[in-house]
Amino acid sequence: MISFILRRMLAVLPVMAMVAVIVFAILRLTPGDPAAIIAGDAATAEQLEQIRRVMGLDQPIYVQFFIWVGQLLSGNLGVSLLSGTAVSDMIVQRMGPSLALCLSTITLSVLIAVPLGILAAWRQGKLFDRLVMATSVLGFSIPVFVTAYVLILFFSINLGWFPVQGYKPLSEGIWPFMRSLVLPTLALSTVYVALIARITRTSIIEVMGEDFIRTARAKGLRERSVLLGHALRNAAVPIVTIIGVGVALLISGVVVTESVFNLPGLGRLVVEAVLGRDYPVIQALILLFAFVYVLINLVVDTLYTVFDPRIRY
Template sequence: MGIYILRRLVSAIAVMVMVGVFVFLLLRLAPGDPAAIIAGDAATLEMIAGIREQLGLADPLLVQFVRWAISILGGDFGTSIFTGRPVVELIADRLEPTLCLSFMTIISSVTIGVYFGVFAAWRAGGVIDRALAGFAAVGFSVPVFVIGYALVYYFAITTHWLPVQGYAPISSGAGTWFVHLVLPTLTLSVGYVAFIARITRSSMLEVLSEDYMRTAAAKGASSYAMLFHHALKNAGVPILTVIGLSLAGLISGVVITETVFNIPGVGRLVVDAINNRDYPIIQAVLILVSGLYVLINLAVDLSYTLVDPRIRY
């Protein structure tokens, strides 16, 4: 088990090193110059050169990378080019909405998706199974922003049941906070519920056809025990995999959802930073997101050993 964990940790570190190099080069070699944006349309070449010197952008790429890598390892993500504030503070200010939206989406997607998939497999060919197939087709094919605008039109504009846009912090009250997150969570959850439910159904169908499941039924095991104690555990590896992929893919969905619902989260911060070519913010968020992605995959790999101990060897 220790060797298995060590191999996964070494792989995770190697991936993060490659991600760091890629993120640095991607932004530096992409078209556009933050110095020209800061200087404005009436700036001269001398003014732009001076700003580039001040920001350290005139140094060789290797020097810039080493300086940046040392700062990242020390926990210093630099200072925003446009606001002059530390990047860590800017991200921390926007973290609550993103974390809350992600948490609500994860809980709802996994809970609803797994239960839908289990019961669809249990009643394969029935009403629930056919309804899941139709729901999955919609969830897979319709873009997130289209779902968001459709939900806003009905629940906010037509019925006035929920607020159109914005975010209410937790300090404003649990009720107000929850109401403002309902529509963004529903928008972001549709695709992930469909994805998790379909994979859960497929995995459960394979397990339910095994001999030991028929033996459990012959011994008088209840439907709940057969589905959630025996079948779901043995179908766990593909389900855990798709949950991990969903959590990783959630990152990109949050950016779109925050834009649609005007939520001042990390996603909106990244969009603004891209428009302004604010290198430090973009680099910091990409590194943090990549690190989160690697940690999620590492956690999923380690969780396999709890479901199937044979993976340890």
């Protein structure tokens, strides 16, 4: 197992290198000039040239790339072209809201979706099963931002239970912190509840037809023990896989949700950096997201051996 983890960690290096090359090339080849955005419409040609020289944009692309890679290897993510702040400091400042939103979303999704999937599989073909499947299709079909605006309309504007926008850190109290995350979590979790519930249902149904399930029932075990102790454990591999994929996909969902609810997280930082053509910030965030994605896949692969002892690396 240790050798497998080490090999996978070493495989991260070429993946991250490829991501760095692609991101750097796309940003530099995309039309637009960050110097013009910084200087404004009234800037002269001499002022634009001076800004490009200060930012290093007058250098050939390959020179800019090697300078950036050298900074990365030394642990320096660069400095924001717009604010002049170190990119690492900006990421640390914005990480709290995004991390809180991701953890609350995946926790709520798993706690709701897995029991729903198990019950739908147990009541296969019955009314409850059809309701769960219909709700899952609805959850897939409605975009996150539409769900977010509907929640804001009902719970914030009409009822006044939760704030329309904004974020309260945990240091200001548990209830203000949780209150600011309720609607973003509900909006973002709809898709993942639908996804996990459907996969859980399908996996449980496949396992319920196996011989060991019939043997467990023949021994007189209660249906709850059969479902949770035998069926769920043997169906856990695809469920864990889809939960891991869901965690990775949260990256894109966070960008939309944080923009709608005005949360000062990494998603908002991505939007601000893209609009401002802030190259160092965009590059650092995409590398961070890619590393998190690869790390989650490694954790999921490792968990396979916990749920299925037959799997060995």
